[in-house]
Amino acid sequence: MQLILGQIIAGLSLGMIFFLISVGLSIVFGTLKVLNIAHASFYMLGAYLCYTVTHLVYKSQNMFWIALILAPVGVAIFGGIIELLVIRPMYKREFLYQLILTFGLIYIIADIVKLIWGVQFYQVDIPPQLQGTVQFLGTKLSYYHLFMIALGPIVLALIWVLLHKTKLGRIIRAVTYSRDMSSALGINVSLIYTVVFMFASWLAGLGGTLMAPMASVFLGMDGTVTIECFIIIVIGGLGSTGGAFLGAILFGLANSIGIIFLPKIAIALSFIAMAVVLIIRPWGLLGKPE
Amino acid sequence: MIFEVRNLMKSFGGISAVHEVNFNLKEGEISSIIGPNGAGKTTLFNLITGKLKPDHGEVFFKGIEISQIKPHQLCNKKIGRSFQITNVFPKFTAYENIQVAILSTRNRCKNPFRRSESMFKEDTILILESLGMLNKKDIQAGYLAHGDQKLLDIGVALAGQPELLFLDEPTAGMSPQETRATTELVKKLAEERNLTVLLIEHDMNVVFSISQIIRVMHQGKLIAEGTPEEIRGNDHVQRVYLGDRV
Amino acid sequence: MGIDKVKKISYPILLALLLVLPHFVAEGWISIIIEMFVLAIAATAANLMAGYSGMVSFGVAGFYGAGAYITALLITKAGVPFEISFFAGPVGTAILSLPFGWFCVRRSAVYFSMLSLAFAQLMHLIVFTWYSFTGGDNGIVGIPMPALLGSTFSYYYFALAVMIVCLALMWILINSPFGKAIQALRDNPERAGFVGIDVRKYQLAIFVVGNFFLAAAGSLFCGFNQNVFAEYMHWVKTFDITAVYLLGGIFSFLGPTVGAAIYIFLNKIIIRYTEYWPITLGATIVLITLFMPDGVVGFISKKISGKGRESK
Numbered sequence: 001m002q003l004i005l006g007q008i009i010a011g012l013s014l015g016m017i018f019f020l021i022s023v024g025l026s027i028v029f030g031t032l033k034v035l036n037i038a039h040a041s042f043y044m045l046g047a048y049l050c051y052t053v054t055h056l057v058y059k060s061q062n063m064f065w066i067a068l069i070l071a072p073v074g075v076a077i078f079g080g081i082i083e084l085l086v087i088r089p090m091y092k093r094e095f096l097y098q099l100i101l102t103f104g105l106i107y108i109i110a111d112i113v114k115l116i117w118g119v120q121f122y123q124v125d126i127p128p129q130l131q132g133t134v135q136f137l138g139t140k141l142s143y144y145h146l147f148m149i150a151l152g153p154i155v156l157a158l159i160w161v162l163l164h165k166t167k168l169g170r171i172i173r174a175v176t177y178s179r180d181m182s183s184a185l186g187i188n189v190s191l192i193y194t195v196v197f198m199f200a201s202w203l204a205g206l207g208g209t210l211m212a213p214m215a216s217v218f219l220g221m222d223g224t225v226t227i228e229c230f231i232i233i234v235i236g237g238l239g240s241t242g243g244a245f246l247g248a249i250l251f252g253l254a255n256s257i258g259i260i261f262l263p264k265i266a267i268a269l270s271f272i273a274m275a276v277v278l279i280i281r282p283w284g285l286l287g288k289p290e
Numbered sequence: 291m292i293f294e295v296r297n298l299m300k301s302f303g304g305i306s307a308v309h310e311v312n313f314n315l316k317e318g319e320i321s322s323i324i325g326p327n328g329a330g331k332t333t334l335f336n337l338i339t340g341k342l343k344p345d346h347g348e349v350f351f352k353g354i355e356i357s358q359i360k361p362h363q364l365c366n367k368k369i370g371r372s373f374q375i376t377n378v379f380p381k382f383t384a385y386e387n388i389q390v391a392i393l394s395t396r397n398r399c400k401n402p403f404r405r406s407e408s409m410f411k412e413d414t415i416l417i418l419e420s421l422g423m424l425n426k427k428d429i430q431a432g433y434l435a436h437g438d439q440k441l442l443d444i445g446v447a448l449a450g451q452p453e454l455l456f457l458d459e460p461t462a463g464m465s466p467q468e469t470r471a472t473t474e475l476v477k478k479l480a481e482e483r484n485l486t487v488l489l490i491e492h493d494m495n496v497v498f499s500i501s502q503i504i505r506v507m508h509q510g511k512l513i514a515e516g517t518p519e520e521i522r523g524n525d526h527v528q529r530v531y532l533g534d535r536v
Numbered sequence: 537m538g539i540d541k542v543k544k545i546s547y548p549i550l551l552a553l554l555l556v557l558p559h560f561v562a563e564g565w566i567s568i569i570i571e572m573f574v575l576a577i578a579a580t581a582a583n584l585m586a587g588y589s590g591m592v593s594f595g596v597a598g599f600y601g602a603g604a605y606i607t608a609l610l611i612t613k614a615g616v617p618f619e620i621s622f623f624a625g626p627v628g629t630a631i632l633s634l635p636f637g638w639f640c641v642r643r644s645a646v647y648f649s650m651l652s653l654a655f656a657q658l659m660h661l662i663v664f665t666w667y668s669f670t671g672g673d674n675g676i677v678g679i680p681m682p683a684l685l686g687s688t689f690s691y692y693y694f695a696l697a698v699m700i701v702c703l704a705l706m707w708i709l710i711n712s713p714f715g716k717a718i719q720a721l722r723d724n725p726e727r728a729g730f731v732g733i734d735v736r737k738y739q740l741a742i743f744v745v746g747n748f749f750l751a752a753a754g755s756l757f758c759g760f761n762q763n764v765f766a767e768y769m770h771w772v773k774t775f776d777i778t779a780v781y782l783l784g785g786i787f788s789f790l791g792p793t794v795g796a797a798i799y800i801f802l803n804k805i806i807i808r809y810t811e812y813w814p815i816t817l818g819a820t821i822v823l824i825t826l827f828m829p830d831g832v833v834g835f836i837s838k839k840i841s842g843k844g845r846e847s848k
Contacts, residue, residue, distance in 0.1 A: 101825040107818030271658045278651045365732035379723040390716045391731040399717035406713045
């Protein structure tokens, strides 16, 4: 019982990280109609920036909170540059070219990271305010995990408020619905695209920043989440924010609980689920059929 | 009667697009369907060419019920269709467009071994000639002028040697000369090949010059059917649609 | 036309060159060229789906690896000689891809790509974790080869023959009525239906054929290296193959082959001087996608034939 509770908490907190990464990917696909395979690279960048900021001035453990603000912004800026230079020319192109281009970006960003930070693994400490565990039902639950579990729904709510209660959100939804109509109504669609892309990058960077204290920061951490994010947004529904949340939670839980009961199949479970969804209900759990 | 439509009905989300439509086509007859936008003409076409399944009703071609057949099977039954928004194969040349249609309708596409270049050369050339497009045969369809693409569209529909031809706004977007030429062409082809032709058209000149029978649709229903003179003199039709445009 | 004459002369010369090459170059280079042959087959096969049918399979590595694994497993577990195992690879993979393909072709292009990726990753996972049967992440090594193909020198001629046969078969296919139907449904699936082409059936057929030849490439490579690893099936391999056919040009038959040559040479040369091969590959891909979408071959053809087509 204790083991399961611990695993559930771990799974949920991992799910929150995946939510932060996947929701950006889903929003970009829904609004810009581009499947950015390199999205996970922004996640990795966020983790590395988190490391740099926390080791910037002197090794103060409170620097994490500064990193939480700065790192995602840094990633967002980088994302904006990428969008302007490389993604923008691709909107009118076919799917194949978009995919292959963003795949090329993975390699480029990975090597840039290698150039700047080298190949060693880095560690980021959990900030002192969140260190330690609390006893609950006989299990030790980590404060940091609980922090992330709390953060997830907050971010989800924030995104929802942004999209549904603000003028910017209305514009974004209009552009998502129809690029041409919005353009005809005088909306600067290119600008909106850039903003949305930067927001998605910010989210991925946030995910990376939050992940850094939980695991190491290393080259190839983008590869550890890329396919998984695909699975999540397919299951949740391409373009659906709530779907990304649901998918991520299910994914996190399935992984952490699955490892206890069906260790060999646990990883395959996600792929099978993705295949099943694509076959029976391709628009996902919370998506809309085309 | 080569073609019969009985009590055809189709709704989308509660809105009736085609409602209790009944008509027959005689062999060799050239007729048109007219009606304001949204009257249900294209939906009707989609129903009788297998793209949509009707909610109720039946469609008979030479006595066989065809409303449940998929488009790719319909083709082999000697029914051809052209499209409102030009629907050719943009990367193929005009020649290849016609040729692939011939290959497919003669059921040769399953063959992975022969060189397709030389197959059915005469038949392809013949169709291109009758379209007056022989000199453009090596141009990629995507690069052809709009009017030529629409002609090619008709040519592709003809490749299957159909007995029944459905043309969806064949002169849309054409200049007056092109329109006249196309109208003459359709008349000639129908005579030469003993085709039964049903058109959807908005250009009244075309409709009245080519049709033996005109049918008028309004809000999903067939409200009038008759010769051009009868339609011209029909008050209901005038009120609903023609106004004083003719 | 100029370009046809150039083709007619250069092909025999190229063939002659390839036949005598092993006598003049070092063994290291022969290995590299064999790799090129394998990649040429794989990329051309993948392009049958992508360029000619408009179906971008993101699972190409899975079927490439499947061919290799079937061959390897037959030899090592069942003692079936290479002569038969080599053919069993593609045949077995073609059969395997039938059910997968049936599901994949039922939806639109985006879903096709993702579902093919999911299936390939599933295969990768099975191979990776089924340690007792497939060797897991250790793979299978030291696969015995017939004496006739023992040396790099002799395997070169075998690989060359296989490549020529595969490319020839694929060429015949593309230029047949079947090939025309496939291209028609790429351009306009709706119209293709209306001229009598059963789109789903043809898409499934080309999926199976494409994977057949992908598996042939995999089996060929497995025979050369005398090993097989889970990496054969990893999505990184899919990217490499996709990059190759894009680089060469998806709308020409020999584009992927040209792409394979460029890719391998670029790879071997860059790796000598720097460890930053990924960024080179990535940047090349980005530039090609942005500025030369028809690939190298497409780019050169356009330059040679000038404004060959009349415009509106």
